Amino acid sequence: GAGVSQSPSNKVTEKGKDVELRCDPISGHTALYWYRQSLGQGLEFLIYFQGNSAPDKSGLPSDRFSAERTGGSVSTLTIQRTQQEDSAVYLCASSSQETQYFGPGTRLLVL
Amino acid sequence: QKEVEQDPGPLSVPEGAIVSLNCTYSNSAFQYFMWYRQYSRKGPELLMYTYSSGNKEDGRFTAQVDKSSKYISLFIRDSQPSDSATYLCAMGSSASKIIFGSGTRLSIRP
Numbered sequence: 001g002a003g004v005s006q007s008p009s010n011k012v013t014e015k016g017k018d019v020e021l022r023c024d025p026i027s028g029h030t031a032l033y034w035y036r037q038s039l040g041q042g043l044e045f046l047i048y049f050q051g052n053s054a055p056d057k058s059g060l061p062s063d064r065f066s067a068e069r070t071g072g073s074v075s076t077l078t079i080q081r082t083q084q085e086d087s088a089v090y091l092c093a094s095s096s097q098e099t100q101y102f103g104p105g106t107r108l109l110v111l
Numbered sequence: 112q113k114e115v116e117q118d119p120g121p122l123s124v125p126e127g128a129i130v131s132l133n134c135t136y137s138n139s140a141f142q143y144f145m146w147y148r149q150y151s152r153k154g155p156e157l158l159m160y161t162y163s164s165g166n167k168e169d170g171r172f173t174a175q176v177d178k179s180s181k182y183i184s185l186f187i188r189d190s191q192p193s194d195s196a197t198y199l200c201a202m203g204s205s206a207s208k209i210i211f212g213s214g215t216r217l218s219i220r221p
Contacts, residue, residue, distance in 0.1 A: 004154075033208070042117075042199065042213030043155075056208060091154055098143045098162075100201075100209060102154035 002026070004103035006092050012109045013082055021077045021106045025094030032075050033100060034067055035091045043091065049075065082110045114138050117200055117212030125220050130187040134200035134212045137181065141202040141210075144176050146185045149197045149214065158198075159185065190219045 005024045013019050025032050034046040045059035049069045060066070064082075069075040079086055087110045093100040117134045124130055132146075143162045147155035159174040161167045161183075167174045173186040183202070187194055195218045203209035 035211075040216075042119075043211045045208070045211075048208045093154075095209075098203060098209075099145060099157055099160050101157065102147075104154050 004092055004094050004101055006090075006103040006106050008106060009104065010107045010109075012111065014111055015084060016081055018078065018080045019082055019108065021079075021090050021092075021108070023075045023077070023092030023094075023103060025073065025075070025092070026096075026101055027073075029094035029096045029101075030072070031095045031100075032069055033093045033095075034075070034077050035093065036088045037091055037105070038088045046077070046090075079108075082108075084110050086110050112137060114210050115200065115202060115212045118215055119213055121216040121218060123218045123220060124190060126190060126192060128190050128219075130185075130190050130194070130217060130219075132185040132187075132198050132200075132215050132217070134183050134202075135181055136183075136202060136210075138202075138204075138207075138210075139178075139181065140204045140206065142204040143202065144174070144183050145201040145209075146172075146174055147199040147201060147211075149199060151196075155199055192219045192221050195219045 007022045030051045032049045035043040047067045048056040064080045067077045089105040091105045093102045146159040148158045149155040164178045171188045175184040197214040199214040200212040
């Protein structure tokens with residue numbers, strides 16, 4: 001069966017542009033997480049979706065960041081007016097119960 | 112104080128050595144505990160999952176949880192160069208999202 005997939009795998013953009021990152025979770029998984037990981041750093045929690053509940057957005061670093069999950073499946077993380085400090089790997093994970101399964105990540109570079 | 116503390120390393124040991132990786136936590140509500148392994152330029156992959164205090168063994172890996180001390184460990188026996196990676200502890204409960212440690216970079220010298 002397919003695991004968590006993310007697209008694009010790499011994204012280079014100019015400062016000030018908007019970017020959209022996509023996550024396809026494992027089918028049937030009710031929970032979906034977005035994390036950010038800077039080079040050599042740990043995971044920084046961004047946002048958490050669980051079923052039909054209101055998402056936990058407590059980790060979003062600024063109002064330039066937003067995410068949605070359509071139909072309880074695919075999720076999109078949008079970063080508006082990107083800044084150089086947004087450069088990182090953005091990881092998505094899904095889970096059905098306690099354990100998370102991660103996608104390969106999207107490497108974002110803001111020039 | 113962070114909810115989960117993990118020494119970032121780097122930790123370098125010779126091939127064949129026993130490796131001990133540790134995390135401490137402050138939230139006594141955590142019910143389940145995990146260890147993830149992350150190779151360079153890859154997403155984390157689940158290595159071990161435990162739900163109760165005590166030991167859980169899987170091949171060369173042993174996960175240990177001490178809820179009374181709020182301390183978890185991952186032991187790697189007969190370490191191999193292929194074990195070189197970053198190891199992240201993670202924990203959660205039915206009432207909260209999963210919290211990750213910052214990860215320990217491990218290098219096994221041939």
